[in-house]
Amino acid sequence: MHIFSKLFSAFGPQHWWPIKGEYKPRKLSEQDRLEICIGAILTQNTSWKNVEKALDNLHENKLIDLKNLANIKEQKLAELIRCSGYYRQKAKKLKIFAQHVLKFGSLKIFFEQKNLRDNLLSIWGIGPETADSIILYSAEKPVFVIDAYTKRIMSRFGVCKSDVDYHELQGYFHERLPENHKLFNECHALFVELAKRNCKKVPDCSSCPIKKSCQKQI
DNA sequence: GGCCAGGTGTAAA
Protein backbone atom coordinates (compact mmCIF):
# COMPACT_ATOMS: atom_id res chain seq x y z
CA MET A 1 0.00 0.00 0.00
CA HIS A 2 2.93 2.26 0.79
CA ILE A 3 4.43 1.67 -2.63
CA PHE A 4 1.07 2.29 -4.24
CA SER A 5 0.78 5.76 -2.64
CA LYS A 6 4.29 6.65 -3.75
CA LEU A 7 3.63 5.61 -7.31
CA PHE A 8 0.27 7.30 -7.39
CA SER A 9 1.69 10.63 -6.27
CA ALA A 10 4.56 10.29 -8.76
CA PHE A 11 2.58 9.27 -11.84
CA GLY A 12 -1.01 10.16 -11.05
CA PRO A 13 -3.99 8.16 -12.25
CA GLN A 14 -3.24 6.07 -15.31
CA HIS A 15 -6.65 5.83 -16.94
CA TRP A 16 -6.33 2.30 -18.14
CA TRP A 17 -9.43 0.48 -19.08
CA PRO A 18 -12.33 1.24 -19.10
CA ILE A 19 -12.20 2.58 -22.59
CA LYS A 20 -9.34 4.36 -24.22
CA GLY A 21 -9.15 8.10 -24.18
CA GLU A 22 -11.85 8.56 -21.57
CA TYR A 23 -10.77 9.91 -18.24
CA LYS A 24 -14.15 10.22 -16.60
CA PRO A 25 -15.17 7.04 -14.86
CA ARG A 26 -18.63 6.02 -15.94
CA LYS A 27 -20.91 3.09 -15.95
CA LEU A 28 -19.83 0.65 -18.62
CA SER A 29 -22.25 -0.29 -21.36
CA GLU A 30 -22.52 -3.84 -22.57
CA GLN A 31 -20.53 -2.84 -25.65
CA ASP A 32 -17.81 -1.23 -23.54
CA ARG A 33 -17.48 -4.46 -21.59
CA LEU A 34 -17.23 -6.51 -24.75
CA GLU A 35 -14.60 -4.19 -26.20
CA ILE A 36 -12.54 -4.71 -23.06
CA CYS A 37 -12.82 -8.50 -23.35
CA ILE A 38 -11.76 -8.35 -26.98
CA GLY A 39 -8.86 -6.06 -26.12
CA ALA A 40 -7.76 -8.43 -23.37
CA ILE A 41 -7.50 -11.26 -25.88
CA LEU A 42 -5.90 -9.19 -28.63
CA THR A 43 -3.21 -7.82 -26.35
CA GLN A 44 -1.81 -11.21 -25.47
CA ASN A 45 1.95 -10.85 -25.85
CA THR A 46 1.36 -7.82 -28.06
CA SER A 47 1.78 -4.08 -27.60
CA TRP A 48 -1.39 -2.10 -27.01
CA LYS A 49 -0.77 0.17 -30.00
CA ASN A 50 -1.19 -2.71 -32.40
CA VAL A 51 -4.35 -3.72 -30.60
CA GLU A 52 -5.94 -0.28 -30.91
CA LYS A 53 -5.81 -0.42 -34.68
CA ALA A 54 -7.41 -3.84 -34.68
CA LEU A 55 -10.16 -2.56 -32.37
CA ASP A 56 -10.84 0.32 -34.76
CA ASN A 57 -11.26 -2.16 -37.60
CA LEU A 58 -13.68 -4.19 -35.52
CA HIS A 59 -15.71 -1.09 -34.69
CA GLU A 60 -15.92 -0.12 -38.34
CA ASN A 61 -17.23 -3.55 -39.19
CA LYS A 62 -19.78 -3.67 -36.34
CA LEU A 63 -17.91 -6.48 -34.72
CA ILE A 64 -17.95 -5.25 -31.14
CA ASP A 65 -21.02 -7.41 -30.98
CA LEU A 66 -21.32 -10.96 -29.69
CA LYS A 67 -23.57 -12.28 -32.45
CA ASN A 68 -21.64 -10.71 -35.31
CA LEU A 69 -18.41 -11.95 -33.82
CA ALA A 70 -19.75 -15.44 -33.36
CA ASN A 71 -20.97 -15.60 -36.95
CA ILE A 72 -18.28 -13.89 -38.99
CA LYS A 73 -15.98 -16.05 -41.07
CA GLU A 74 -12.82 -16.75 -39.16
CA GLN A 75 -10.65 -15.84 -42.13
CA LYS A 76 -12.31 -12.46 -42.58
CA LEU A 77 -11.98 -11.71 -38.88
CA ALA A 78 -8.32 -12.69 -39.02
CA GLU A 79 -7.63 -10.15 -41.76
CA LEU A 80 -9.25 -7.38 -39.73
CA ILE A 81 -7.08 -8.05 -36.70
CA ARG A 82 -3.91 -8.86 -38.60
CA CYS A 83 -2.05 -5.90 -37.12
CA SER A 84 -2.39 -7.28 -33.60
CA GLY A 85 -0.20 -10.27 -34.38
CA TYR A 86 -0.96 -14.00 -33.94
CA TYR A 87 -3.98 -13.03 -35.95
CA ARG A 88 -5.15 -16.48 -37.01
CA GLN A 89 -5.05 -17.76 -33.44
CA LYS A 90 -6.72 -14.67 -32.06
CA ALA A 91 -9.52 -14.75 -34.63
CA LYS A 92 -10.28 -18.26 -33.45
CA LYS A 93 -10.10 -17.18 -29.81
CA LEU A 94 -12.50 -14.27 -30.32
CA LYS A 95 -15.07 -16.43 -32.06
CA ILE A 96 -14.88 -19.13 -29.42
CA PHE A 97 -15.22 -16.54 -26.68
CA ALA A 98 -18.25 -14.91 -28.30
CA GLN A 99 -19.93 -18.26 -28.87
CA HIS A 100 -19.29 -19.27 -25.28
CA VAL A 101 -20.76 -16.08 -23.80
CA LEU A 102 -23.77 -16.28 -26.11
CA LYS A 103 -24.71 -19.56 -24.48
CA PHE A 104 -25.47 -17.50 -21.39
CA GLY A 105 -27.30 -14.81 -23.38
CA SER A 106 -25.21 -11.75 -22.56
CA LEU A 107 -22.03 -10.63 -20.87
CA LYS A 108 -24.08 -9.34 -17.95
CA ILE A 109 -25.53 -12.75 -17.26
CA PHE A 110 -22.23 -14.45 -17.96
CA PHE A 111 -20.48 -12.27 -15.39
CA GLU A 112 -23.05 -13.25 -12.77
CA GLN A 113 -21.94 -16.88 -12.88
CA LYS A 114 -20.71 -18.17 -9.54
CA ASN A 115 -17.39 -19.57 -10.68
CA LEU A 116 -16.69 -16.94 -13.32
CA ARG A 117 -12.91 -17.31 -13.21
CA ASP A 118 -12.96 -21.08 -13.71
CA ASN A 119 -15.58 -20.63 -16.37
CA LEU A 120 -13.33 -18.19 -18.26
CA LEU A 121 -10.31 -20.45 -17.86
CA SER A 122 -12.23 -23.31 -19.43
CA ILE A 123 -12.47 -21.34 -22.68
CA TRP A 124 -9.77 -22.17 -25.23
CA GLY A 125 -7.42 -19.19 -25.56
CA ILE A 126 -8.15 -17.67 -22.14
CA GLY A 127 -5.35 -18.13 -19.63
CA PRO A 128 -4.99 -16.70 -16.11
CA GLU A 129 -3.94 -13.20 -17.13
CA THR A 130 -6.62 -12.74 -19.77
CA ALA A 131 -9.27 -14.17 -17.43
CA ASP A 132 -8.26 -11.81 -14.63
CA SER A 133 -8.10 -8.81 -16.97
CA ILE A 134 -11.65 -9.53 -18.07
CA ILE A 135 -12.84 -9.94 -14.48
CA LEU A 136 -11.10 -6.78 -13.26
CA TYR A 137 -11.60 -4.38 -16.15
CA SER A 138 -14.79 -5.61 -17.76
CA ALA A 139 -16.75 -7.27 -14.94
CA GLU A 140 -15.24 -4.79 -12.47
CA LYS A 141 -14.62 -7.33 -9.76
CA PRO A 142 -11.51 -7.21 -7.55
CA VAL A 143 -8.89 -9.58 -8.93
CA PHE A 144 -5.25 -8.54 -9.13
CA VAL A 145 -3.81 -9.01 -12.61
CA ILE A 146 -0.29 -10.36 -12.84
CA ASP A 147 1.64 -9.71 -16.04
CA ALA A 148 5.20 -9.60 -17.26
CA TYR A 149 5.64 -6.07 -15.90
CA THR A 150 4.34 -6.96 -12.45
CA LYS A 151 6.68 -9.93 -12.28
CA ARG A 152 9.62 -7.83 -13.40
CA ILE A 153 8.95 -5.14 -10.80
CA MET A 154 8.29 -7.47 -7.93
CA SER A 155 11.35 -9.56 -8.67
CA ARG A 156 13.35 -6.32 -8.62
CA PHE A 157 11.92 -5.63 -5.21
CA GLY A 158 13.14 -9.04 -4.18
CA VAL A 159 9.62 -10.19 -3.43
CA CYS A 160 9.79 -13.09 -5.83
CA LYS A 161 11.83 -14.68 -8.60
CA SER A 162 11.37 -13.43 -12.15
CA ASP A 163 9.69 -16.70 -13.14
CA VAL A 164 7.37 -16.77 -10.13
CA ASP A 165 4.17 -18.76 -10.39
CA TYR A 166 1.19 -16.62 -11.44
CA HIS A 167 -1.08 -17.46 -8.53
CA GLU A 168 1.69 -17.27 -5.98
CA LEU A 169 2.38 -13.63 -6.85
CA GLN A 170 -1.32 -12.88 -7.13
CA GLY A 171 -1.76 -14.19 -3.60
CA TYR A 172 0.89 -11.77 -2.40
CA PHE A 173 -1.28 -8.81 -3.43
CA HIS A 174 -4.56 -10.28 -2.28
CA GLU A 175 -3.10 -10.80 1.19
CA ARG A 176 -1.94 -7.19 1.41
CA LEU A 177 -4.42 -4.98 -0.40
CA PRO A 178 -8.07 -4.28 0.35
CA GLU A 179 -10.32 -5.94 -2.23
CA ASN A 180 -11.31 -2.99 -4.38
CA HIS A 181 -11.41 -3.22 -8.15
CA LYS A 182 -10.54 0.45 -8.65
CA LEU A 183 -7.47 0.11 -6.47
CA PHE A 184 -6.38 -3.09 -8.24
CA ASN A 185 -6.92 -1.42 -11.60
CA GLU A 186 -4.85 1.63 -10.73
CA CYS A 187 -2.15 -0.30 -8.92
CA HIS A 188 -1.53 -2.65 -11.81
CA ALA A 189 -1.42 0.22 -14.29
CA LEU A 190 1.07 2.07 -12.11
CA PHE A 191 3.34 -0.96 -11.99
CA VAL A 192 3.31 -1.14 -15.75
CA GLU A 193 4.11 2.55 -16.02
CA LEU A 194 6.99 2.17 -13.60
CA ALA A 195 8.34 -0.83 -15.46
CA LYS A 196 8.15 0.97 -18.79
CA ARG A 197 9.80 4.10 -17.52
CA ASN A 198 12.50 2.63 -15.39
CA CYS A 199 13.06 -1.04 -14.86
CA LYS A 200 13.83 -1.49 -18.50
CA LYS A 201 14.68 1.85 -20.05
CA VAL A 202 16.72 3.17 -17.13
CA PRO A 203 18.48 0.13 -15.69
CA ASP A 204 20.25 2.16 -13.01
CA CYS A 205 16.89 3.26 -11.58
CA SER A 206 18.12 6.86 -11.45
CA SER A 207 14.74 8.41 -12.15
CA CYS A 208 12.65 5.94 -10.20
CA PRO A 209 10.27 7.54 -7.69
CA ILE A 210 10.46 4.58 -5.35
CA LYS A 211 14.16 4.03 -5.76
CA LYS A 212 14.88 3.78 -2.06
CA SER A 213 12.26 1.21 -1.22
CA CYS A 214 13.37 -0.77 -4.24
CA GLN A 215 17.09 -0.66 -3.64
CA LYS A 216 16.63 -1.67 -0.02
CA GLN A 217 15.24 -4.90 -1.29
CA ILE A 218 17.91 -5.50 -3.92
C1' DG B 1 18.43 -6.07 -38.42
C1' DG B 2 17.49 -7.76 -33.80
C1' DC B 3 14.63 -7.56 -29.86
C1' DC B 4 10.43 -7.12 -27.57
C1' DA B 5 5.39 -6.40 -26.64
C1' DG B 6 -0.30 -5.95 -20.97
C1' DG B 7 0.26 -14.95 -23.20
C1' DT B 8 -1.62 -19.42 -24.35
C1' DG B 9 -1.81 -24.17 -26.02
C1' DT B 10 0.54 -28.27 -27.17
C1' DA B 11 3.85 -31.88 -27.10
C1' DA B 12 7.91 -34.11 -25.84
C1' DA B 13 11.28 -35.26 -22.17
Place this chain on the structure above:
DNA sequence: TTTACACATGGC
Protein backbone atom coordinates in the same frame (compact mmCIF):
# COMPACT_ATOMS: atom_id res chain seq x y z
C1' DT C 1 6.01 -31.73 -13.70
C1' DT C 2 9.06 -29.11 -16.37
C1' DT C 3 10.77 -27.28 -20.71
C1' DA C 4 10.60 -26.06 -25.57
C1' DC C 5 8.27 -24.30 -29.17
C1' DA C 6 4.62 -22.28 -32.41
C1' DC C 7 1.93 -18.49 -33.05
C1' DA C 8 3.08 -13.10 -36.08
C1' DT C 9 2.77 -8.05 -36.59
C1' DG C 10 4.73 -3.45 -35.77
C1' DG C 11 7.75 -0.10 -33.23
C1' DC C 12 12.17 1.27 -31.89
